[in-house]
Amino acid sequence: xxxxxxxxxxxxxxxxxxxxxDEKLIEDILNCGRLAPSAKNRQPWxxxxxxxxxxxxxxxQIMLDTHKKEDDEYVEKVLKSKNSVVATAEVVKQxxxxxxxxxxxxxxxxxxxxxxxxxxxxNMILRSCELGLGTLWIRDTVYACEEITKAxxxxxxxxxxxxxLAIGKPNEKPVQRPRKNLSDITTWIx
Numbered sequence: 001x002x003x004x005x006x007x008x009x010x011x012x013x014x015x016x017x018x019x020x021x022d023e024k025l026i027e028d029i030l031n032c033g034r035l036a037p038s039a040k041n042r043q044p045w046x047x048x049x050x051x052x053x054x055x056x057x058x059x060x061q062i063m064l065d066t067h068k069k070e071d072d073e074y075v076e077k078v079l080k081s082k083n084s085v086v087a088t089a090e091v092v093k094q095x096x097x098x099x100x101x102x103x104x105x106x107x108x109x110x111x112x113x114x115x116x117x118x119x120x121x122x123n124m125i126l127r128s129c130e131l132g133l134g135t136l137w138i139r140d141t142v143y144a145c146e147e148i149t150k151a152x153x154x155x156x157x158x159x160x161x162x163x164x165l166a167i168g169k170p171n172e173k174p175v176q177r178p179r180k181n182l183s184d185i186t187t188w189i190x
Contacts, residue, residue, distance in 0.1 A: 006129045011176065013134030014091045016168030021097050023051070025131055029167065030099070032127040036120035039112030045120050046159050048100040048152060059100075059141075059148055059164075060093030066144040088140040095166035099124070100141070100148065102159040117162050124165055134170030139163050 030047050038044060050056055067085045092098060101121060103113050121137055128135045141148055145161040 003126065006126045010125060010129045011134070011174045012136050013168070013170045013172060013174070014087070014136060015170070015172040016095050016134060016166070017171045018094070019096060019169045021051070021133065021168060025133070026051070026097055026167070029124045029127050029131070033120040033124040036116065036123045038116035038119070039109070042104070042109065042113065042116065044104040044109065044113035045117055046102040046156070048102065048154065050098045050100065050152070051096070055152065056095055056098045057093045058151055059098060060089045062144050062147045062151055063089035063092060063140060066147055085140045085143060088136070088138055091136055092138065092164070092166055095136070096168040097166070099165040099167065100152070101162050101164065102154070103162040105158055105160040114162070121163065121165060128167055132169070133167055136166040137163065138166060
């Protein structure tokens with residue numbers, strides 16, 4: 001598949017089939033994440049690939065258990081959005097594979113490292129799409145970083161949980177969500 005085709009076909013999947021995903025495919029996807037460019041070639045990521053269903057479900061439950069109703073009010077009133085933690089936790093619980101993406105814990109590099117991890121995750125998402133798999137890029141792990149890290153037994157204090165990626169065979173075919181017109185988001189200086 002050409003990369004442009006993968007970009008156009010990629011969708012956020014929130015309903016996965018229960019089929020197991022071959023470890024070789026996950027290794028291939030992780031390798032694509034590893035190959036992403038990074039600021040100053042820091043490669044600030046560490047991937048924890050979880051294929052154990054009981055642990056994936058436990059992480060989803062941790063997200064539910066740490067969710068606070070007052071967060072919903074803040075998100076709705078201040079950010080003018082809907083809090084997605086509960087819905088995302090339910091997606092996590094039924095995903096066949098969950099990749100936790102940790103980043104080097106260094107405030108001096110947080111912007112560059114976050115951008116780099118974004119590129120890494122996008123590589124993994126596009127490769128997954130190319131392989132016929134669906135993904136959901138998850139930010140909502142941020143509310144339960146310490147609890148999730150403890151649950152998996154991660155002990156490297158030099159890293160902090162940045163985000164997660166749920167992967168599986170899609171059990172839905174969502175339409176593309178609206179996109180802004182290129183002319184509305186681009187300024188040309190000639």
